[in-house]
Amino acid sequence: MTATHHTVEELGAPMPSPELRATADRIVGNIEQVIEGKTAIVRLALAVLLAEGHLLIEDVPGVGKTKLAKALARSIDCSVRRVQFTPDLLPSDVTGVSVFNQETRDFEFKPGAVFANLVVGDEINRASPKTQSALLECMEERQVTVDGTTYQLQTPFMVIATQxxxxxxxxxxxxxxxxxxxxxxxxxxxxxxRAELAMLDLHGASDPLAALRPVSDADTIRRLIATVRRVHVAEPLKQYAVDIVGTTREAPDLRLGASPRAALQLLRTARAVAALDGREYVTPDDLQALVVPVLAHRVIPTPEAQLARRTTDAIIADLVHRIPVPGDRHGDRHTHWRG
Structure with a gap:
């Protein structure tokens, strides 16, 4: 039996706009002027932005963590604040503080570093837990509460932290x-x-980051975020995401599994990845490619797994391979996921 093919209009799912792919290509190309040979990582960072999420860049010193964060920030013409996290950084430095104005005889709010579209937090694990916790409300609720008053943050809003x-x-x-x-x-x-050799030539005489110019703006990013929200996720794939996250809570190698928030962010990021690939629908491949970057940092291995030197990345990768992939009832493996 031949597969039944449908047009996007018949299925009612909006095709990602040409603007999305064109803008994404410009941003990725711009960042690659600074970061050599890391296209997949750059695209994932952009997908997190379009999924209205936040990004943690974790690696050894000198591999370009801060450069990636700053290059993404400079590629978009929007407000950017950089915070160098240190042990003496105060929560009020992050969120803001109310100060008494002698002229008006009243308190006025002085916004902190989080009042920007892109917040680059360098070496976030050098700040005390009290200062780190100042980010909790703004990252989840896109707002800041100081002295009983709540202030809304701008859209888009993204925290890019390194450690x-x-x-x-x-x-x-x-x-x-x-x-x-x-x-x-x-x-x-x-x-x-090859990339390291090219870096010696590129970065030897000057810093290419200084010459980087914006190739998009906040209004465009807002439109692209709205496009990503409309990407279709079939019901079997939603169940697949729930099964993946649920399995982490029962895994013998993990003493803390992934939260319900993890399932939500897995789907949001999958929508963004699908849109960047020019698709109006999510596939199982999208979810499988994202399980390690989206879930591995949220779980905690058991002491036995740590003694066996099993990383959370490896544990999550093993778990997802044991979960049945939703079946495709059609000859065209993508038709089923279109809606």
């Missing part, structure tokens, strides 16, 4: 509640030999 996973002295591990608010965690990894 070094191996340096222990002078650092404070991110609490589980904080890690759970990061949509995805990525590791830059070392560049290959």
């Amino acid at each position: 070094n996973p191996i340096e222990m002295e002078g650092t404070y591990p991110l609490p589980e509640a904080q890690r759970d608010r990061f949509t995805a965690r990525i590791a830059m990894g070392y560049p290959n030999a």
